Amino acid sequence: MTLLIGALTVGLILALLALGTYISFRIFHFPDITAEGSLTLGAAVSASLIVMHVNPLLTCLMAFFAGSLAGICTAIIHTRFKINGLLSGILVMTALYTVNLHVMGKSNVSLSNTPSVFSVCQPGIACFSDQSGFRVLGWFVNGMEFFMLIFNLLLIVGFTLLLFWFFRTNTGTAMRATGDNQQMIRALGVDTSLMIMLGLGLSNGLIALSGALLAQYQGFSDVQMGIGMLVWGLASVIIGDALVDSKSLGFLLTGAVLGSVIFRLLVAVALQWGLDPNDLKLITAVFVLAALVLPGMIGKMKKKGGAC
Amino acid sequence: MLSIKNLSKTFHPGTVNEVKVLQDICCLVEEGSFVVLVGSNGSGKSSLLNAIAGVFYCDSGQILLDGRNIARLPEHRRAAWIGRVFQNPFTGTAPGMSIAENLSLASKRGGRRGLGPALSAAALADFREKLRPLNMGLEDRLHSPIGKLSGGQRQALTLLMASLRKPRLLLLDEHTAALDPTTAARVVHLTGEIVRNGGITAMMVTHSMQQAARMGDRLLMLHRGKIIHDFSGQEKQQLKAADMAGLFEEVRKKELIDPAAARLLQSRYV
Numbered sequence: 353m354t355l356l357i358g359a360l361t362v363g364l365i366l367a368l369l370a371l372g373t374y375i376s377f378r379i380f381h382f383p384d385i386t387a388e389g390s391l392t393l394g395a396a397v398s399a400s401l402i403v404m405h406v407n408p409l410l411t412c413l414m415a416f417f418a419g420s421l422a423g424i425c426t427a428i429i430h431t432r433f434k435i436n437g438l439l440s441g442i443l444v445m446t447a448l449y450t451v452n453l454h455v456m457g458k459s460n461v462s463l464s465n466t467p468s469v470f471s472v473c474q475p476g477i478a479c480f481s482d483q484s485g486f487r488v489l490g491w492f493v494n495g496m497e498f499f500m501l502i503f504n505l506l507l508i509v510g511f512t513l514l515l516f517w518f519f520r521t522n523t524g525t526a527m528r529a530t531g532d533n534q535q536m537i538r539a540l541g542v543d544t545s546l547m548i549m550l551g552l553g554l555s556n557g558l559i560a561l562s563g564a565l566l567a568q569y570q571g572f573s574d575v576q577m578g579i580g581m582l583v584w585g586l587a588s589v590i591i592g593d594a595l596v597d598s599k600s601l602g603f604l605l606t607g608a609v610l611g612s613v614i615f616r617l618l619v620a621v622a623l624q625w626g627l628d629p630n631d632l633k634l635i636t637a638v639f640v641l642a643a644l645v646l647p648g649m650i651g652k653m654k655k656k657g658g659a660c
Numbered sequence: 661m662l663s664i665k666n667l668s669k670t671f672h673p674g675t676v677n678e679v680k681v682l683q684d685i686c687c688l689v690e691e692g693s694f695v696v697l698v699g700s701n702g703s704g705k706s707s708l709l710n711a712i713a714g715v716f717y718c719d720s721g722q723i724l725l726d727g728r729n730i731a732r733l734p735e736h737r738r739a740a741w742i743g744r745v746f747q748n749p750f751t752g753t754a755p756g757m758s759i760a761e762n763l764s765l766a767s768k769r770g771g772r773r774g775l776g777p778a779l780s781a782a783a784l785a786d787f788r789e790k791l792r793p794l795n796m797g798l799e800d801r802l803h804s805p806i807g808k809l810s811g812g813q814r815q816a817l818t819l820l821m822a823s824l825r826k827p828r829l830l831l832l833d834e835h836t837a838a839l840d841p842t843t844a845a846r847v848v849h850l851t852g853e854i855v856r857n858g859g860i861t862a863m864m865v866t867h868s869m870q871q872a873a874r875m876g877d878r879l880l881m882l883h884r885g886k887i888i889h890d891f892s893g894q895e896k897q898q899l900k901a902a903d904m905a906g907l908f909e910e911v912r913k914k915e916l917i918d919p920a921a922a923r924l925l926q927s928r929y930v
Contacts, residue, residue, distance in 0.1 A: 522764070522773035525757075529765050532754035539713070539752075540821075541739030541770035599756075599805065 353491040355620060357501050363616030364504040365569060366584065368562035370592070370612040371515060371605065373585030375555035378604065379519075379531040384552060385441035386426045387559045387585060388578040389448025390419040394560025395573035396452045399461040402568070408469045412564045419560020422448060423552035431545035452575050460574040461567075468568035470500045500569070507565075511558070512605050519601055527551050559585075580633045583640050588612035590643040662689040662712070662829055662861065667721035667731075669711060669885075681707040682718065683885040689829075689863065689878075694855055697865045698872045698904065699882035700911065705865045706747075708882070709831045712863075714738040725828060740770025743822030743860075747834040749811035752818030759809075759817065760802040763787045766821035790820060794850070812843030816850055823854050830855065832864040836871070844868075848875065869901035879904075883911050 369391060376384035394415035401411040422444055429440040453459065474496070486493055518524040529537040530547040538544050559581075567573035591614055592607025623629060669682040681704045689695055697705040711718050714735035723731040730738050746752050753762050764778045764787075784802060791799040794816050798809075806814060815835055822830055832851065836844035848871060855862045866872050872879060879896050881889035881904075889907060891899055 518775075520778055521775045522768055522778050523775060525761055525765060525778040526768075526773055529754045529757060529761075532756045533751070535746075535751055536754055537765065538736050539739055539744045540765055540768075541736050542765075542773075543734075543736045 353493055354497060355624065356617075357493070357497045359616050359620035360613060361497070361501045361504055361569065362566070363613035364501070364508050364609075365562055365565045366588070366616060367508045367609040367612040368511060368558045368565070369581060369585045370588035370608040371511065372555040372557075372559035372562070373582065374589050374592075374605065374608045375515075375551055375558075377586060377589055379528055380437075380548060380551055381531055382437040383441075383582060383586060384423070384426060384555060385438065385582050386422055386444045386448075386552070386556055387441075387582045388580070389445040389452070390422040390556040390560045390578075391563035391566075391581045392452045392573070392575060392578035393422055393448055393455070394419050394563030395567035395577055396455040396461070396563075396575070397560070398564035399463055399567045399573035400456055402463060402466050402468070403461060408467055408471065408568060412469055412561055415560045415564035416557040419563075420553040420557035422560070423554070423556030424549050426556070427545070427549040427552040431548050449575065456573065456575065459576075460572055463568060463571045463573070469565065470496075470503060470568065472503070474499075504565070508609055512609055516602050516605055523550075580636065583633070583636050584615070585612075587636055587640050587643070588615050590640060591615055594643070661691045661726060662863075663722075663724040664688075664712070665722040665724065667708075667711060667718050667723065669707065669716065669718045673719075680885050682711060685721070685885070685887060687880065687887060687890075689861060692859050692861055693878055694861075694876040695863045695878045695880060696872050696876035697863060697880050697882060698867075698869075700908065702884075703882040704885040705880075705882045706833055707885075709744075709833050709863060709865055712738075712829070713742055713744055713831055737770075741828040743769070743825075743827030743830045745815065745818045745822050745830075745832045745835040747837050749814040749818070749838055752821070753806045753814050755807040756805060758803045758805055759791075759798055760784060760787055762806055762817065763790070763821060763824065766824045769825050769827075771825075790824065794820065810843075812839050812847060815839060815843075815847050819847065819850055819854055823858055823860060826858055827860065830860050830862040832862060834865050834867060837867060851875070869904045872904055873899055873901040881907060 369387065373383075373387060376382060376387070397418045398408070398411040398415045401414060402408055406414075426437075426440045426444045429435050429443060430437050435443075486495060519528060526537060526542045527547045527550065529540075530542065530544045530551070534544050537547075563573075563578070566577070588611035589608050590611065592604065592609070592611030595610055595614070596603040596607035598604065598607075619632065622635075623632075627635075664685055664687050667682050667685040668680075671677070671679045671681055679702075681702075683704075685704075685708065697708065699705045710716060712723055714730070714733060714737075718731060721731065722729050725738075725741055730741075744752070754765070757765075760779055760783075764783060767783070787802060788799045791802075796813055796816060798813065798817065806817070809817070819835070835851070836847050839847060851864070852875060854860065862876075864871075864876065866875075877896060878892040879889070879899060880887050888911070
């Protein structure tokens with residue numbers, strides 16, 4: 353049960369990463385690898401500030417802004433200097449590695465015995481039961497873990513609704529159009545550079561927040577924790593697309609969140625069955641490759657079959 | 661009113677690929693007039709529209725729209741006064757978004773966008789009314805994506821979008837060139853209606869001599885970045901497609917004579 357709740361919680365925390373990836377990959381149509389740096393940046397900023405006794409909630413806010421700044425850097429390199437989007441992301445990601453080391457002062461920061469945003473869950477447990485947990489269908493559930501899950505669930509639902517609202521406003525619609533047809537939306541008076549800046553800022557802010565929450569949940573931040581995270585986010589988005597099978601914005605956002613949770617569950621089950629954690633990134637990469645290639649190949653085979 | 665003064669633009673200056681697309685262009689477009697631009701490939705007619713729209717900045721000269729020099733403003737700022745329809749039906753609309761969303765984007769052209777809902781009930785009702793005169797049944801398909809529409813439907817929609825907020829200037833860049841003859845005729849008809857009913861000042865580039873003869877109240881012929889003919893009023897009304905073909909032929913002959921004469925001179929004197 354603890355394993356299940358743990359997997360769900362991490363899945364929900366990483367759903368912010370999935371939402372951020374959705375913005376860069378699905379709306380602006382380029383996989384923004386800044387994500388790998390900004391996730392760690394969020395964790396680094398939050399952990400370093402918590403160690404300095406700053407309010408954990410405030411550190412999350414700071415992490416969001418730090419991530420946004422990283423995203424804006426990528427956007428400026430891409431739009432102002434006309435550098436390829438992928439390369440812009442790689443440049444900022446590489447630079448962030450050093451920034452993260454400097455923010456933390458070392459390669460990792462431990463958060464044991466420090467407060468976290470999840471501390472707000474403690475009073476909740478106290479009024480729910482006097483023990484450290486309760487039983488559901490005979491399974492023992494750790495109260496703290498359970499409330500962290502609920503906390504994250506509410507948080508993600510909140511952010512998903514916020515994005516759903518935003519992308520249906522006039523500015524949000526213009527942002528989506530920027531990804532769809534830049535020439536058209538410029539002719540309709542929208543500053544596309546500004547839109548890309550706002551969009552990547554929002555995307556990387558969410559991803560950094562995801563990193564901050566992850567660091568607080570797992571009790572440490574590490575300079576390596578961002579590696580492979582973009583592919584993780586892509587996997588979530590792709591699973592989500594397959595899951596909802598719809599073009600409507602609300603479904604796609606919900607899909608990204610569900611994709612993240614399901615992917616985390618699958619990984620947890622695989623690890624439980626004895627999958628070597630070292631193989632995880634290779635398997636994730638192969639999974640994303642298959643998800644990108646297979647639909648086209650199946651379509652082709654169907655066409656060939658039809659012709660014969 | 662649009663006033664263009666000494667507008668020049670050279671692409672790749674100082675290289676073998678140097679192209680003088682606009683050479684000291686001067687012209688005055690009166691309020692409410694409909695100017696048709698013709699010319700052979702590379703004559704600079706599309707470049708002139710793009711220069712006015714701000715796709716690129718010109719090397720020198722002024723573009724005065726209602727007395728304001730817009731030559732140094734970026735494309736998205738000029739969009740506040742300029743509506744555009746492109747040659748490629750895919751250019752003027754966002755394919756992944758719905759008809760209603762595209763109209764909503766166009767209804768805010770050049771204005772502040774803010775955080776209000778893009779698709780309010782009032783806006784949807786308004787879009788439905790605006791789509792009805794197109795006679796394409798689009799008013800019942802507000803939420804279907806643009807990607808599902810035909811080229812003709814897209815161009816009609818782009819025309820509607822460009823005029824949804826009345827522009828001070830409408831630029832039409834060969835907007836029927838990619839359509840089949842029947843659809844092109846419908847879009848041409850619609851163009852005439854929108855421009856006339858709205859009293860819109862418009863400039864249209866076309867390769868079709870029929871269109872050039874029948875539409876508009878003024879005709880400019882461009883060649884090598886210069887305006888070489890300017891017909892308006894009675895003169896324009898009497899101009900036939902055949903006359904224009906003759907003008908084109910004249911230009912083509914001049915082109916041919918130059919190299920031939922050069923060769924002749926070379927053989928004689930070198």
